[in-house]
Amino acid sequence: MGSAILLALNLANSSFASNLSDGNQNNRTQGKFASFAPLTPDTPVVGIDLGTTYSCVAIIRNERIGVEVIPNESGNRITPSVVGFTDDERMVGEPAKNQAHLFPQRTIYGIKRLIGRKFGDPEVQADKEWLSYEIVSGKDGSAYVRTNVVRGLSRDLSPEEISSMILLKMKQISEAFVGNDIQHAVVTVPAYFNDGQRQATKDAGAIAGLNIVRIINEPTAAALAYGFGKIKGNRKILVADLGGGTYDVSLLDLKDGLFTVLAISGDTHLGGEDFDQRLAEHFSKIFMKKHQKEVKSDNRAIQLLMSHVEKAKRDLSTLLYTRISIENLMHGIEFNEQISRARFEELCSDLFKKIIDPIEIVMRDSGLKKTEIDSILLVGGSTRIPKVRSIISEYFNGKELSQNINPDEAVAYGAAIQAAMLRGNKKRILIDITPLSLGVEVSGGLMSHIIPRGTQIPTKIAQSYTTEQDYQQLIKLSVYEGERSLVKENRLLGQFALTDLPAMKRRVPSIQVTFSIDENSILSVTAREETSGIEKSITINQDKSRLSNDEINRMLQDAQRYAEQDKVIEGRINAQKALENYIFSMENTVDESLANALLIIDKKAIKSTLKEAKIWIKENEDSATQIDFEDYLHDIQLFCDPIIKRAYKRIAKELAEEDYSSEL
Numbered sequence: 001m002g003s004a005i006l007l008a009l010n011l012a013n014s015s016f017a018s019n020l021s022d023g024n025q026n027n028r029t030q031g032k033f034a035s036f037a038p039l040t041p042d043t044p045v046v047g048i049d050l051g052t053t054y055s056c057v058a059i060i061r062n063e064r065i066g067v068e069v070i071p072n073e074s075g076n077r078i079t080p081s082v083v084g085f086t087d088d089e090r091m092v093g094e095p096a097k098n099q100a101h102l103f104p105q106r107t108i109y110g111i112k113r114l115i116g117r118k119f120g121d122p123e124v125q126a127d128k129e130w131l132s133y134e135i136v137s138g139k140d141g142s143a144y145v146r147t148n149v150v151r152g153l154s155r156d157l158s159p160e161e162i163s164s165m166i167l168l169k170m171k172q173i174s175e176a177f178v179g180n181d182i183q184h185a186v187v188t189v190p191a192y193f194n195d196g197q198r199q200a201t202k203d204a205g206a207i208a209g210l211n212i213v214r215i216i217n218e219p220t221a222a223a224l225a226y227g228f229g230k231i232k233g234n235r236k237i238l239v240a241d242l243g244g245g246t247y248d249v250s251l252l253d254l255k256d257g258l259f260t261v262l263a264i265s266g267d268t269h270l271g272g273e274d275f276d277q278r279l280a281e282h283f284s285k286i287f288m289k290k291h292q293k294e295v296k297s298d299n300r301a302i303q304l305l306m307s308h309v310e311k312a313k314r315d316l317s318t319l320l321y322t323r324i325s326i327e328n329l330m331h332g333i334e335f336n337e338q339i340s341r342a343r344f345e346e347l348c349s350d351l352f353k354k355i356i357d358p359i360e361i362v363m364r365d366s367g368l369k370k371t372e373i374d375s376i377l378l379v380g381g382s383t384r385i386p387k388v389r390s391i392i393s394e395y396f397n398g399k400e401l402s403q404n405i406n407p408d409e410a411v412a413y414g415a416a417i418q419a420a421m422l423r424g425n426k427k428r429i430l431i432d433i434t435p436l437s438l439g440v441e442v443s444g445g446l447m448s449h450i451i452p453r454g455t456q457i458p459t460k461i462a463q464s465y466t467t468e469q470d471y472q473q474l475i476k477l478s479v480y481e482g483e484r485s486l487v488k489e490n491r492l493l494g495q496f497a498l499t500d501l502p503a504m505k506r507r508v509p510s511i512q513v514t515f516s517i518d519e520n521s522i523l524s525v526t527a528r529e530e531t532s533g534i535e536k537s538i539t540i541n542q543d544k545s546r547l548s549n550d551e552i553n554r555m556l557q558d559a560q561r562y563a564e565q566d567k568v569i570e571g572r573i574n575a576q577k578a579l580e581n582y583i584f585s586m587e588n589t590v591d592e593s594l595a596n597a598l599l600i601i602d603k604k605a606i607k608s609t610l611k612e613a614k615i616w617i618k619e620n621e622d623s624a625t626q627i628d629f630e631d632y633l634h635d636i637q638l639f640c641d642p643i644i645k646r647a648y649k650r651i652a653k654e655l656a657e658e659d660y661s662s663e664l
């Protein structure tokens with residue numbers, strides 16, 4: 001047999017096709033990483049927790065000292081994720097937060113709730129009400145913020161740009177601390193962040209001049225921080241991360257130092273800011289009752305009230321009563337009110353109830369019993385709220401909660417540990433993800449992706465293929481890495497062949513191709529022909545043959561640049577395949593299934609149409625477009641299908657008559 005080709009069965013409707021295009025759209029800044037110095041064991045790499053409300057940065061400079069959480073210029077270990085604009089300058093962190101009430105429309109906070117989201121997203125729309133700045137519809141309908149920067153002139157910025165300003169601040173804080181340039185960082189994101197949101201976060205890093213060497217999930221970082229990475233044996237760890245804007249629950253399985261995410265759930269819109277809003281509503285109602293003034297009508301008053309209620313809420317985590325006292329809330333009116341912890345809990349009772357739902361989901365998804373959970377980690381500032389703690393502990397029948405690390409710092413702490421691992425100081429113990437998609441070559445030189453880029457490892461994914469030629473006894477498998485549609489644009493990782501297959505007509509064999517990557521990034525590819533049981537495998541050590549960051553970036557950049565072109569080529573090849581498949585199945589119908597049912601004249605007509613079609617393909621293979629192939633297919637379908645339909649009708653009628661006569 002000549003060269004054997006695999007045919008992807010369901011390439012056109014594979015869900016990966018849409019993931020791929022999402023990913024490509026968001027890879028626009030990848031190329032900027034190219035100028036960074038390569039990572040060596042001596043390169044300082046920081047871990048950054050880019051939080052909704054606060055951000056935190058940590059580093060391991062010296063193994064003996066361990067993780068150092070880096071204080072900002074005011075000596076605080078967490079920095080507000082706030083960016084403020086005045087006529088002349090841009091402020092990030094504490095100064096921006098402190099002046100927020102002076103520049104309510106120009107102070108941007110909670111940007112993580114917007115990153116990677118569309119303006120029309122109902123959650124974005126709901127948030128708008130309690131935001132003192134304006135959200136507008138930006139490029140491609142994405143949510144942008146309007147900053148009213150210079151003397152009334154407005155400028156719309158993407159959430160990536162705002163996030164980049166916060167990342168830049170964290171970079172500067174780290175540089176002041178280590179006294180050196182910091183170019184590389186591990187940045188954490190919620191586990192439920194989709195590819196677009198992760199990529200947007202990476203883009204923000206690139207804009208800030210930071211090479212984000214790895215994006216890791218916040219719960220995994222938290223688990224690393226609690227020291228679970230070192231533990232031998234098997235542990236099931238539940239991480240509940242309730243921050244400023246989001247709630248994230250993950251169930252991790254730790255086996256001999258390796259984490260696997262068993263289940264994740266969460267609420268993308270539940271966090272400290274929701275509790276703040278409840279308190280703000282409460283106090284603004286009181287203000288309205290006493291002074292007939294609507295706080296929401298005044299952006300400055302919104303800002304002032306929000307910052308005071310946030311502080312009151314924190315106080316209530318340790319005190320049973322607190323008071324807010326604002327000298328001039330609006331129109332020179334002083335506002336002074338007390339609130340109790342019990343009242344706060346009552347105001348937020350429906351929100352607190354929502355805390356259990358995602359926990360129940362991960363328990364159900366994982367099939368584990370409550371008693372099988374070994375540790376419960378609470379992460380995020382809002383887990384300091386006593387009610388939140390008691391609700392979670394009660395759900396697990398009073399189980400103790402792990403709390404040896406400050407919940408505000410745990411994520412950055414874990415990111416710093418991962419950063420040190422990536423520098424090459426330590427054995428890798430964290431689940432990695434595939435930097436590029438992996439797949440096999442199928443007919444037409446197309447890449448059939450089997451493991452999508454960004455898949456967590458270890459992983460195992462199988463896909464079925466069949467042959468495209470009759471009596472193929474040899475099937476060659478070529479394994480590639482890359483995002484492009486054509487294999488020749490991707491990187492060949494290895495090849496092998498299934499030989500001595502029993503002779504079968506095309507499309508009869510079922511070849512199961514399984515890709516599995518173990519925790520050491522070792523990729524094994526197995527191909528098995530199901531009817532004969534013939535099987536072969538190869539192993540590719542990706543760690544050794546791994547591409548450098550620059551190479552990966554170049555490939556991703558190319559994939560983006562050529563995405564349109566690739567789509568055209570892929571569309572054309574698939575249209576040609578569809579036409580060839582139709583001809584093949586019509587030949588089968590005419591010669592086999594309907595061989596005796598077709599009128600000779602019809603049979604001849606179909607056969608000559610199919611013959612003509614084959615000649616047309618041969619002559620036009622190189623020049624025909626996708627539309628040409630589709631039009632041709634449409635035309636021969638218009639001719640052949642009614643004839644076939646008529647033949648089936650005739651058979652049905654004959655059968656009915658036969659039945660009738662046998663009954664008689």
Ligand code: AMP
Pocket residue numbers: 051052053054055242243244245271272273310313314315317379380381382383384385407408
């Ligand atoms: P994170 O995104 O993890 O930094 O969490 C920030 C959120 O935690 C904000 O909404 C804070 O108001 C909230 N927070 C921080 N400390 C406390 C505390 N002691 N009590 C209640 N909420 C807190």
